[in-house]
Amino acid sequence: MRAFRCRVCDNPLFFENSVCTSCGTDLAFSREERAIVPLVDGGRYVDATGTEWFVCRNLNLSGCTWLTRTAGGQCSSCDLTRTRPADGDEVGLPQFRVTEGAKRHLVVELDTLGFPVVGKHEDPAGGLAFDLLSSVDENVVIGHADGVITIDLAESADDQREKVRVSLDEPYRTMLGHFRHEIGHYYDGQLVTDGPLRERYRELFGDETADYQAEIDRHYRDGPPADWPQRYISRYATMHPFEDFAECFAHYLHICDTVDTAAAQGLVTVSPSAFTSFRDLVVGVWMPLSTALNQINRSMGKDDLYPFVIPDAVLDKLDFVASVVPGTDAPGASEGNAGAARP
Known part of the structure; x- marks a missing residue:
């Protein structure tokens, strides 16, 4: 992540900061400026053009510090989340907070690299959405289908994620890693397999038209090739x-x-x-x-x-x-x- 500094006192800041630990200024993240900016009047920011911005309504729910154009509204990152735990879900909501933090990290990186991030609320056919689901009462399979990325919130817990990592004999498994892998499936379809790079x-x-389920069955039956x-x-x-x-x-x-x-x-x-x-x-x-x-x-x-x-x-x-x-x-x-x- 970039090195951020407080615009009021020049204290070093981290991407997740909502308050400067040095001068106490309330802070928010401006996606347009790709910067952490100071808030005034209880959650308002005025940019160089005179445009007013307001801190996302999900600050207390998910720790979101991003700005939105509407007072009491939610930001462009939160707009991408299609499904979240219910307000009474005492297990899922803390996990949701951690997961949303990883998702915001992903969105900033995609912006930085120049990848389009368009939600399904803007483009129902080709857009992107996230279903962040709690596996407390249902089985949740992490994956991607038609622009919808499904994440199991339980993997935000270190013990659960490590248990799965060991059982699958994986060298690396993180929540941010899940997001990065699944967004790869999305951009595969959006930018590659139906275009001139095919x-x-x-x-x-290899040939992406190979039967997916048959290849998955082969992998779990025979394992990877010896020279992988x-x-x-x-x-x-x-x-x-x-x-x-x-x-x-x-x-x-x-x-x-x-x-x-x-x-x-x-x-x-x-x-x-x-x-x-x-x-x-x-x-x-x-x-x-x-x-x-x-x-x-x-x-x-x-x-x-x-x-x-x-x-x-x-x-x-x-x-x-x-x-x-x-x-x-x-x-x-x-x-x-x-x-x-x-x-």
């Missing part, structure tokens, strides 16, 4: 081209966000914008940075922060993913890929 997509990921570490980012990616793309899309977001954060915090000495392809950024910055971060985690007795190895075949896939950002050229287009990685 041929290159199939060269890298040379061709895929994870075992899960071997199931079907859709899953391979979504896994690579998630890692593209992991890498972009972490490198941008490291640059904002002064942890890397080379600007990400100096690289002419995403592949070069991964090799030149991400690989040494992730190695250092893994070593730091080990110094604290923790598991590796990034427990993955990126082979050459996956580098090609990541470079392709970087090329699908709207406004970029064909795979490997240096200007587009460098722009996608710029803080």
Whole structure:
């Protein structure tokens, strides 16, 4: 995440701050300015054009600090949530708060990289919506279908998520990771498989028309191919081209966000914008940075922060993913890929 500072006292701020811990100023996040701004008169902000903005009505419900144009209204991020726990759900509501925080993080990153974020309330056919469901009284399957991303709120709890991670033998499982993977499925359909990049997509990921359920059954029956570490980012990616793309899309977001954060915090000495392809950024910055971060985690007795190895075949896939950002050229287009990685 970017390094933010209070506009009143210049104190360092974090993305989630609703109050400056130094001067006590009430704060909100302006999606338009991509900045944390000071509030006056109990939750109002006036931008440079004289336009009035108001803090989202869901501040106390979900911790949302984003601005909206309507007093008492909800922000553009909250508009994307189609289903949430009922007001009386004592288990689901605290989990909803954590999950909404991860969703806001995702939306900011998509904005930064240039991906369109259009809700189903604006575009019922092609838009995006989130069903954030509590699995206390029903079975919830995390997934994507026709622009609707379903998330199990129970995975916001560390113990539940870790239990699932261990049972599935996964190296990494986080709420933000779920959002990044599922949004990859959405943009696969929106930007890739029905467009001019389809041929290159199939060269890298395979034929997406392969029977999805049959491939899933094969995976859980036979496991991944023996040589999967040379061709895929994870075992899960071997199931079907859709899953391979979504896994690579998630890692593209992991890498972009972490490198941008490291640059904002002064942890890397080379600007990400100096690289002419995403592949070069991964090799030149991400690989040494992730190695250092893994070593730091080990110094604290923790598991590796990034427990993955990126082979050459996956580098090609990541470079392709970087090329699908709207406004970029064909795979490997240096200007587009460098722009996608710029803080």
